[in-house]
Amino acid sequence: MITFDVRLERPGFLLDVIGEFGDGITAVFGPSGAGKSSLLNCIAGSIKPSGGEIQINGTTVYSEENKVSISPEKRCIGTVYQDGALFPHLDVRRNIEFGWRLIPKNERRLDPLELAEFLGLTELLDRKPDELSGGERQRVAIARALATSPDLLLLDEPLASLDIARRGSILNYLKRVHSEFSIPMIYVSHSITEVVSIASDAMLLRDGRLEGFDRPSALLLGAAVAGGDIDSFENILDGVVGESADHLTTVRIGSIEISTRHQNKNSGENVVVSLGANQIILAAEQPTNLSARNILKGTVSEVWSNQGKVFTEVDVGEKFIVELTESALNELGIAVNNDVFLIFKSSSVDVFDAR
C-alpha cells in the first residue's frame, strides 16, 4: 500500500494530491500534462517533491517534515518510464539484466531470458537500443523493470506504441505477474480498454489535482457523466466461466448467465467481463427472432441524464448501466420500476482473467 501526500511546484503547474494506492493494479489517467508522470516519478524517487510525504508499505520514503528522502535504489520499485530511458551503451540483454543482477539470487523471481522470450525480444538480445523499433524499445523497458522483481511496479504508458495483439498479451502477462507475485502496480494509460481490462482501481488526475478515485467503471462513468473525455461507460462485472460450445462461451455472473464469444478458458475459471453501456439495447417487450444472444429481463432501478446522454440502471439480478437516448426513453416509457429487457450481442462482451 502506498499513501502519498505530494506537492510539486513548477512554473505554471502545481501537483497537489493526497491519496493512496492499494495492492491491486491502479490505473492513473487524465489528460496530457495532468501530472501523471510527475506523480509516478515522485513515488519512484526520480523527482523530489516540493513537499508532503510518501509511504510505501508503511515505510516513509519521503517526508518533507522529517527530512526523509530515501534514495531511489532503496525503494525496490520497478519503473517503466514513459520515454523508455534505456541505457544506450548496453545491449538489450544487459539492459534487461541490469537491475536483475543487483538483487540477491534468491529474490530473483522472473528470469530475464524468459521475459525476453515472452516479450518477443529473444532475437534482439545483442542489439543496442538505438537499433530497435519504437515498440521494441518499449518492450525492453517493460522487461527491464519486471526483471528486478520489484515490490511495486510503476508503468507509465507502457504499451503506447504497441499493436493490439501484443498489447493484449502483455496486459495478460502483467495480470499474471501481479497475481502470481502480488506485485502492486500503478498503470498510467489513456486507453480505456487497457484500464478496464487490467485495473482494479482507477485514479483520475486533472491539472495536478485528484479528480476521482474509484473502481475503474465507476470512475469512468463519473468522468463520462461529467462530460469529460471519456467516451463511454463500461459495465465491469465479476463472473465464472461456464460451458463452451458452438463458438460461444457462457459466463455466469451472480444469478444470471450471459453468452460471450468463445473463450480459451476452463469452466469454473474466474473472469471479469466488460460491456459498454452503449452496446446494450433496451426493449419494453420480450423481443423475438434477434441475432443477439443475450436477452435479459430486469427492472429499471435508476434513470439519470446528462448532456443529452441518458443512463438507466437496470437490475437483472446484477445491475447493468445502459446508455440510451432521450427519445428512446420517452418512446419506450422507461421509468423506475418498469420491467425491461436488455439486449446485447455476445461479441459485445469482453472477457478478461480475473485479478
Place this chain on the structure above:
Amino acid sequence: MITFDVRLERPGFLLDVIGEFGDGITAVFGPSGAGKSSLLNCIAGSIKPSGGEIQINGTTVYSEENKVSISPEKRCIGTVYQDGALFPHLDVRRNIEFGWRLIPKNERRLDPLELAEFLGLTELLDRKPDELSGGERQRVAIARALATSPDLLLLDEPLASLDIARRGSILNYLKRVHSEFSIPMIYVSHSITEVVSIASDAMLLRDGRLEGFDRPSALLLGAAVAGGDIDSFENILDGVVGESADHLTTVRIGSIEISTRHQNKNSGENVVVSLGANQIILAAEQPTNLSARNILKGTVSEVWSNQGKVFTEVDVGEKFIVELTESALNELGIAVNNDVFLIFKSSSVDVFDAR
C-alpha cells in the same frame, strides 16, 4: 503521389516493399518491428535504403540505379518522428518555428502560434522539451512538422500518448489541414479508430513485407478474417448530415437515413460514419419497442464465416457488414436473399468529418 520500391537490409530484418501512396491520407499499420518507421524514414530521407527507387510527385528522390539521393531538406516532407526528436536546446516556440522560418514567406500556410494555440501549447512556448510531459512533446512534434507547410506529411504514431479527447481534436485538425491544403499524409498507427477515422487508404506491413493495401475498412476486414490482430470490423460509409434535434442527429447515407448522437455539424455537411460490425443486431422480424434508434430493413446479400465468427452482408440500400454468431445464424435462419432487420443504437455510430 509517392511511388516506392524500397529495399533496406539490416541484420535479421529485410524491408522489401513496392507500392504507392496516393494523395489522400494513407494509414500504415502492422505489428511492432514490421518496418513502418523504417519505410517512413526512407521516404523522408533520414535513412538511405540499400536499394530501390522512390519518387515523390514524379521527382525521383532516391534511385539506387541512377545513384540519385536527394538530401532530406530538399524533399519538402514534414515528419513527426516516433521519438519526437525535438531540439533540446530550443524552446517550444523555436522548435515549432524551426522549419517555418526556412520557407519563403509566401509559402507559409500555417501560423506557428495558431498551431500552438490549437495544440494547447500556448502556455508552454518558453519551455524546453525537457520540461514537457510526454504528450506535450508529441504535440510539439506535430506542430513543428505542420508549420513547415510540407508537400507531404509523415506521421509516425503521432498520438500514441495522448488522451482520447485530444486525439480526436488533433485527428480532426489533421483532416482539415489535409483537405484545406491538400497535403498527402502517411499515418502510422496501431489504433483502428484512428486509422478508420482519418485514412482513405491503408497499408498493412508485416515482417518488412507489404501484406495488404486497400480501403481501411476492407483491409481491416481482411486482417480480421485472416485471424490477424484486428479485433473487429468497422462499416465505413459516406454520408450527409441531416437534421439535428432532441440530442440526435440524422445522417443520410445514400438512400437511407440513420440516427446518431447529436453532432455539432450543419445540415448538409459531408461526413463519414463508422459502425462496428459487432454493434449491429439482426432481427428476422420487425422488432418493436426497442431503445435502439436505428431499425433498417434489408436483404442478406452474402454470408461467410471464419474461426467461429460469422459475417453477413446486408443490403439496406447501402451494404452493411454484420458480425454474428453461428448459433444466431442458424436460429434466425439467415440465408442469402432473406429479409432481415438491422438494429443498432445511435450511440454506436461514430461520425467524422469527411476527408
Place this chain on the structure above:
Amino acid sequence: MNSDISIVALSLQIALFATAVTLPLGMLVAWLLVRKQFRGKFVLDVVVSLPLALPPVVVGYALLWMVGTNGWIGQASESVFGSTLAFTWIAAALAAAIVSLPLVVRSFGAALAGVDPRLEIAARGLGAGSVRTFLTITLPLAYRGVIAGVLLGFVRALSEFGATIVVAGNIPGRTQTVPSAIFTRISAGDTDAAWRLALVSVVLGVIALAIHNWLLKRSPLSGVGRSNEGRR
C-alpha cells in the same frame, strides 16, 4: 608597471589571434575527424595532435624552420611581405595557435561526437541545409565542449612560452609576452616583478575561466535535466 600593461596587451592580442585561428580550424578538423571517413584521416589526426606530443621548444624550432627562407610559409610570406614572419608577433600567434590546436580539436571532437545525429537528421528534414544544421543544431548542442575547447585553447595560448620564444624571440615591446617577460624577470633575479606578472597571468586565467563559466550558464542546454527541481 606601464610596460607590464603593454606586455599584457600584446599577450592578449597574440592569444586572441591564435584563438581566432584555432576556433574555425579546430572545428573543421574536429568535424572531419568525427563525422567523416576519408583516406589520410589518421594522418590528419596525427598532424594536429603532434604539437602536443612535442616539447614546445621543438615545435618552436620546427616552426622557425618553416617560416625561414627555406620553409614554405617563409617563402610565401617573403613574397607577400618581403620578410619572414619570424620574430614578429604574428609568429608568436602562430606558435600559440599551433600549440593549442590539439587541445581545441580534442575538445571539439568529443563535443561533436556527443551530438545525437537523429537531431541533425530531423533538422535536415525540416528544411535546413547541412551548414545551417551545423550552425543551429550541432554547434549549440556541442556548446559545452566547444567553449571548454576555446577556454583551453585561449588559456594555453596565453601561457605559451617554449615555442614562442624560439620563433618570435623575446623582444620587449615587439614579441615579449607575459610568459617570456616572467622568465626574463626570473632570470634577472627580479623575483618580485616575476611574481607580479605571474599574478597577472593568474588573473587573466581567472577572467577567462569566469567568462567560460558564465557562457556555460547561458548554454542552450544548461539546467536541462539538471537544475530543475532537485532531480537527482
Place this chain on the structure above:
Amino acid sequence: MNSDISIVALSLQIALFATAVTLPLGMLVAWLLVRKQFRGKFVLDVVVSLPLALPPVVVGYALLWMVGTNGWIGQASESVFGSTLAFTWIAAALAAAIVSLPLVVRSFGAALAGVDPRLEIAARGLGAGSVRTFLTITLPLAYRGVIAGVLLGFVRALSEFGATIVVAGNIPGRTQTVPSAIFTRISAGDTDAAWRLALVSVVLGVIALAIHNWLLKRSPLSGVGRSNEGRR
C-alpha cells in the same frame, strides 16, 4: 642509442605515473564541478585550471618552492623519506600531473556534463547505488570524453618540459626525460640527436593516439546512430 631507450623509459614512467594521478583526481574534480553545487566551487575550478594559465616555468618554480625544505610538501616528504622530492623523478611526475590536470578536468567535465541524468536516475531506480551508477552508466556514457582527456593528459605529460626541468632538473639517468634530453642535445649542438629524440616523441604520441582511436572504436557507444546503414 642505448641511453635514448632509458630516457624514453623514464619519460614513460613519469607520464604513466602522472596519468595514474590525474585520472582519478581529474574525474573527482570534474564530477564535483559538473554535478555538485558547493561553496568554493569556483576556487576549486581556478586552482585546477591555474597550471594552464601559467607558463610551465612558473609552475615549476612554484612547485620547487612547495617541495623545497620550506614548502609543506617538502616538509612532509622530508619527515617521511628523509629528503625532499626536488630533483627526483617523482617531482617530474608531479610536475607533469599538475600541468596536465587542467586538460584532463576540462575533458572529463564536458564528457560528464553530456550524460543524460535521466539514465542515471533510471539506474538508481533499478537498484544501483550512486557509485555503481557512476561506474556502469555515467562513465561508459562519458567514455569518449574520458579517453580523450586521458590522451590529452598523457601526451601533455610526456612532452612536459618547462616545469619539470625547474623542479626535477635534467640529470641524465635520473630525471632526464625526452623533452629535457632534446633540450640538452640542442644546447650541446647535437642537432641530429635532438631530432632523433623528437622523432621518438612523435612516435610515442602516434602510438598514444592510435591506442586512443582503438579504444574509441571499442567505445560502448561507437557506431550508435552513426555507422549504421548510412544514416546521415
Place this chain on the structure above:
Amino acid sequence: GGNADKDVPLIFAAASLADVLAESAEIYEKETGKRVEFNFGGSITLANQIAKLDAPVDGVFFVGELPELLLGDLVVTVPNGRIGLVNTLVVIAKENAGNVRTVEDLAGSDSRIAIGDPVLAPVGRFAKQALESASVWDEIKNDLIFTADVRAALAAVETGNSTYGIVYRTDAMGSDSVSIVSEIYDGYSPVVYAGRTLADARNALAAKNYFDFISESKDVQNVFESAGFTVGFSGP
C-alpha cells in the same frame, strides 16, 4: 640533497657543455672508479635554482658573470686553481654575407642580428658588451633579435630568419650552414666556463676531486680542445 648515491657529487652545468662533460665523467670513472652526475640547464636558470631555491648541489660549471653574481658567496674556488674553458664570440651569417667584415660593419647592415637575450643568456651579455665597446649597440638596437639562448640565435641565422648573429665560436664551428664573418676577440669579458664547488655542499669534497681530476687529465683536455674550447687556468 637529492643525490641518491652518497659521495657522487651533483654538478649543475651549462647545457652547452653536456657532451664534453659527459665524456670527461666517463674518463673520470674509468681512471678513478668514481662517478659524477650533472644537471644540465641554462646557466642563469641553474644559478637561480641554487641561489633562490636551495637546490641540492655540490658544484657548478657555468659561464659568465651573472650566474656568479647570483651565486655570490656560495661558490668556493677549487684550491689548486680553477679550470676554465675559454670561448670567443663570432659574427655569423649564411653563405653570402654581404659586406659585413667586422662588428662595426653591422651598424650599416640594416639587417636583423640575432643575439642571446642579455638577461636570459650569458652569450647575450657578452655580445652586448662587444657591441657596446664597438659603439654600434645604439645604432643597431632596433635590428636586434633577442633569443633565449645561443642555439636559438644560431638557428635564427641557419634558417634565414636573421641575417646575422653573434654566437660562440664553438657553436659556429659546429654548424654547416653558417659561416663566420668576423671573429670578435675583445670588448667583452672573457668567456670562461668555470667549474667550482659550493660551500657547505654535502659532497663538496667529491666535487673538488672531480674538478682536480679534469684540470690535470690530458685526456679530458683533449676532449675540451677538440670541441673548440681553449683550456685555461687561473690561480686561486
